[in-house]
Amino acid sequence: AQSVTQPDIHITVSEGASLELRCNYSYGATPYLFWYVQSPGQGLQLLLKYFSGDTLVQGIKGFEAEFKRSQSSFNLRKPSVHWSDAAEYFCAVGAIGYSTLTFGKGTMLLVSP
Amino acid sequence: DTGVSQDPRHKITKRGQNVTFRCDPISEHNRLYWYRQTLGQGPEFLTYFQNEAQLEKSRLLSDRFSAERPKGSFSTLEIQRTEQGDSAMYLCASSLDRNRAGFNYGYTFGSGTRLTVV
Numbered sequence: 423a424q425s426v427t428q429p430d431i432h433i434t435v436s437e438g439a440s441l442e443l444r445c446n447y448s449y450g451a452t453p454y455l456f457w458y459v460q461s462p463g464q465g466l467q468l469l470l471k472y473f474s475g476d477t478l479v480q481g482i483k484g485f486e487a488e489f490k491r492s493q494s495s496f497n498l499r500k501p502s503v504h505w506s507d508a509a510e511y512f513c514a515v516g517a518i519g520y521s522t523l524t525f526g527k528g529t530m531l532l533v534s535p
Numbered sequence: 536d537t538g539v540s541q542d543p544r545h546k547i548t549k550r551g552q553n554v555t556f557r558c559d560p561i562s563e564h565n566r567l568y569w570y571r572q573t574l575g576q577g578p579e580f581l582t583y584f585q586n587e588a589q590l591e592k593s594r595l596l597s598d599r600f601s602a603e604r605p606k607g608s609f610s611t612l613e614i615q616r617t618e619q620g621d622s623a624m625y626l627c628a629s630s631l632d633r634n635r636a637g638f639n640y641g642y643t644f645g646s647g648t649r650l651t652v653v
Contacts, residue, residue, distance in 0.1 A: 465647050
């Protein structure tokens with residue numbers, strides 16, 4: 423079975439600074455990987471996804487993520503954080519042949535002025 | 536299309552009562568998923584449908600939980616004899632199956648139903 427680890431429960435970043443949120447997955451083959459964002463009391467919005475091909479994927483709101491097979495990682499990055507990026511971020515993995523996604527526990531991003 | 540709609544947004548119920556939630560997916564999506572999210576956790580899979588067929592159920596879905604998607608459109612999730620441990624956000628998502636979606640595959644989530652059992 424697949425699993426996802428997001429090692430950081432909370433991260434605080436100054437507005438305008440760069441951001442990297444970590445995600446490690448466990449799965450025996452090439453997974454489908456996703457990053458979602460959730461604002462308080464809301465559902466999840468898809469930021470980006472990786473299925474195959476180019477290991478650097480671009481998403482919405484200026485986010486990107488890089489798939490590194492050797493490290494079983496799919497870290498989310500943004501070069502300059504805006505106050506509106508404060509939210510909870512979830513990494514998820516999907517397995518080929520399975521329809522469901524397994525989510526990490528999330529990383530809460532706080533943006534300081 | 537206005538996305539995935541869930542109703543109600545919030546529900547407070549007394550322990551032992553039954554509750555039912557509704558999800559209206561994106562109309563062209565043939566798959567519908569229910570997830571549960573508790574405080575400090577990521578969403579956990581409960582069950583999913585392809586059209587009207589319920590194809591998979593998680594071990595989290597106890598006998599008190601039942602889900603239906605009678606005409607392959609909207610879905611309902613019922614919890615009987617609610618317990619305080621059922622308090623959570625219940626999220627619905629929809630998608631096309633992978634064969635049809637191709638590289639557009641991905642879930643669209645609703646805003647969720649927040650259940651509080653007192």
